[in-house]
Amino acid sequence: MSEKKQQVTRRQFLNYTLTGLGGFMAAGMLAPMVRMAIDPVLQESGAGDMANVGLAVEDITNEPQRVDWTITQVDGWYESEVTKSAWVFVNENDEIQAFSPICTHLGCVVSWEGSEEYPDQFFCPCHNGRYYKDGTNVPGTPPTAPLSVYEHSVENGMLYLGQPIPRGEA
Numbered sequence: 001m002s003e004k005k006q007q008v009t010r011r012q013f014l015n016y017t018l019t020g021l022g023g024f025m026a027a028g029m030l031a032p033m034v035r036m037a038i039d040p041v042l043q044e045s046g047a048g049d050m051a052n053v054g055l056a057v058e059d060i061t062n063e064p065q066r067v068d069w070t071i072t073q074v075d076g077w078y079e080s081e082v083t084k085s086a087w088v089f090v091n092e093n094d095e096i097q098a099f100s101p102i103c104t105h106l107g108c109v110v111s112w113e114g115s116e117e118y119p120d121q122f123f124c125p126c127h128n129g130r131y132y133k134d135g136t137n138v139p140g141t142p143p144t145a146p147l148s149v150y151e152h153s154v155e156n157g158m159l160y161l162g163q164p165i166p167r168g169e170a
């Protein structure tokens with residue numbers, strides 16, 4: 001049996017070389033595009049982060065006070081400054097409470113004692129929605145759920161707030 005010599009023709013050599021070179025160049029061009037497309041997905045989300053809202057714990061009283069703070073929100077490639085708010089006070093059990101001011105009816109902003117008619121309640125001016133001091137919606141008013149509660153922590157005497165957690169329908 002004679003050994004068959006494997007010969008690569010000039011045409012085959014050129015084909016292999018050009019195909020390899022083309023593939024290498026295509027991979028070089030596509031890699032940054034793929035990375036750019038999926039990079040935001042790979043980034044760690046800051047959603048669970050707690051923010052220092054600039055309020056010392058010693059300044060929190062049993063009277064709800066409105067606190068505003070700004071966070072940097074990253075949405076894919078878009079970065080923006082977002083202002084957040086909370087109503088903060090200490091309840092009768094000496095626990096810090098931080099409520100979202102967003103009305104659970106249709107999303108207007110509620111105020112503590114926003115109506116002279118209803119002292120000691122949160123009031124939503126859009127449709128006269130009301131909430132008791134503990135954030136529970138007053139039956140018979142438009143909201144069907146209590147105000148959401150911010151997760152909170154205390155570090156070095158300062159209040160940190162995270163995300164508002166809905167409390168479900170009541």
Ligand code: FES
Binds near residue numbers: 104105107125130
């Ligand atoms: S949005 Fe608050 S009562 Fe309707």
